[in-house]
Amino acid sequence: MTETFLQSGTIYYACEWLIRILMLMVIPLRRTPEATRSWLLLIFFLPIPGLLLYLAIGRPRFPRWRGQRFETAASILSPRLQPLQCVDAPGEAARLAAKLGGFPAVSGNSVELLGDYDGTIDRLIEDIDGARSHVRLLVYIFADDATGSRVAAALARAVERGVAVHVMFDPVGSHRWKKGALAMLAATGAQVREALPFHWLRERTRRDMRNHRKLFLIDGTIGYAGSQNIVDKGFRTGIENRELVARVTGPAVAEMTAVFLSDWFLETEVMLDDGVTIPASTGNAQAQLLPSGANYPLEGFQTLLIGQLHRAVRRVVITSPYFIPDESLLEAMRTAVLRGVEVDLIVSAVVDQPLVSLAQRSYYDDILRAGIRVHLYRDYLLHAKNVSIDGELGIVGSSNVDLRSFQLNEEVSLLLHDRGSIGALETVQAGYITDSDPLSIEAWRKRPRIRKIAENIARLVSPLL
Structure with missing residues (x-):
């Protein structure tokens, strides 16, 4: 009995040191010094729990199939955005952003900054009620609370008018409301998808790699981008959120549309549009979209x-x-x-x-x-x-x-x-x-x-x- 116990202890001790040595070679690859230091500290103090945590959330990359699907979406959408390339970039920041995210700076836009939380929801609902072709919402949190219900009611009215409605939300960000939100949105007649759904039996990556984008698009001519989710501003007890959202019209909305279409394609392999329409000029603002995430080569x-x-x-x-x-x-x-x-x-x-x-x-x-x-x-x-x-x-x-x-x-x-x-x-x-x-x-x-x-x-x- 004692000999068996000693042998088990020796094996466990050897496994701990094997993990420490192997992770010294694995963890520093493609990581910042800060992340490397934290992971190695955890592994050296708690080798086996640290290894399990690393296997769960330690690899910040998507599986190969998702990268291939991203490239396919880009190859489909890039030619449709080619007319935007004719606009001269106004400065070094625009040129760098174009290299990082793939979209140029474009002129001819109108940009309105919205900081009133409920007022932004009111404005969105007004735009949805005016939609004639399609409504597309991509958001981190879609709740089935009072705010979400108001937006869903507007979506239902749009569907009744023959407007195509597509909604994508993040299931982790929306976990408190997910079941109710799915049922509520399905009842509107909208097509609904989860962004980066987690499947135990399918090759995936970290559950905490999330789609945190907020993009609201109406008819390909109006776009919202910013920090606001579709949830009550006081959804955390005792805390009220303050946000900032840009409401955009003009050619830059085509870039927002391309990001939504790409994300939808990543989850469904369906490209919604036969073509991305470049909206007409509506003002003098110069704007540019910069998407970022694990599919891009740099942060x-x-x-x-x-x-x-x-x-x-x-x-x-x-x-x-x-x-x-x-x-x-x-x-x-x-x-x-x-x-x-x-x-x-x-x-x-x-x-x-x-x-x-x-x-x-x-x-x-x-x-x-x-x-x-x-x-x-x-x-x-x-x-x-x-x-x-x-x-x-x-x-x-x-x-x-x-x-x-x-x-x-x-x-x-x-x-x-x-x-x-x-x-x-x-x-x-x-x-x-x-x-x-x-x-x-x-x-x-x-x-x-x-x-x-x-x-x-x-x-x-x-x-x-």
Whole structure:
């Protein structure tokens, strides 16, 4: 009995060291230093549980079949968007974004920024009620609550008029409402699909690689892009969301359409359109769509943001509810300040995800010491995600400034290149700062020691969040 126990212990001990040695060769491949450090730390302390967790969520890539399907969709859609290529890119950021996401900057658009939560839903419903051809919604959360029911009722009215309605939502983001939402949407007559559904018996990747995009399209001529889901603004008890959405008309809507059609094709192998129609010019705004995700060779939003931080000369304003940067982004922000650039970070004082908030706060001391100004938005969860740089570039979209949005989620950002649209975004951001409390390094360093310890522990696992 004792001998058997000793043999079992020796085998277990040998397995632990075999796992540690093998993972030293496997984990560093195609990972940031921060993620590598966190995974190796976990594996060395808890080899077998760490290995099981790694097998579940440790490989940030899609299976081969999905990559092949993505390439097929691109080959179908690219020729249909060829007329957009004739528009000259207005600057370096536009050229970089075109390389990263495949879409050019286009002029002739009208862009309206919507910050009133219920007002945005009202406007969407009004547009759905005016739809004549099709309505397409891609969203992270579609709830069967009061807000979702209002939108579903509008979709049902559209179907009754003969409008084709397609809805795609993320089953993990919508898990609280999934069953009810599926039933509610099916009752409208819309075609409904889950984005990145999880199947135990089918080759898939991490369950936490999610489609986090928010795109609402009406007749191929009106498009919404931003941070807002289809759910009540107070769906978390005691917390009310504040969002920012861009309502766009003009040629840029064709790029939004292409992203939706590609995502639908990835889940169904059905290309909805015989062709993508390029909408007529409606204004003077220059806009460009930047999709990002695991199917793209680089982290698009992160690469663009870091590149523009290094080129900034006057001011950068970053708004994000979740701020968990890697070292390259932190270094770009520090370097910008050293060059004399004003860098403002607007984050929410209201917390909805405690562990993420702890990890986020662990960076405050570093960025405050670097001279970056931190503004804590009062009273509401500021869920909006936007950036302005030097009055030359504006970004409104779904991507947070964290490793999850950079590397794991399917995201979409609308880039603004004209002074009018960027000025409107800067006005919105000025309002955020007015409604925020500045954070000083002196006040921050007075927080309790136990909180500092919790923040440092959360920071160690932040690359895994």
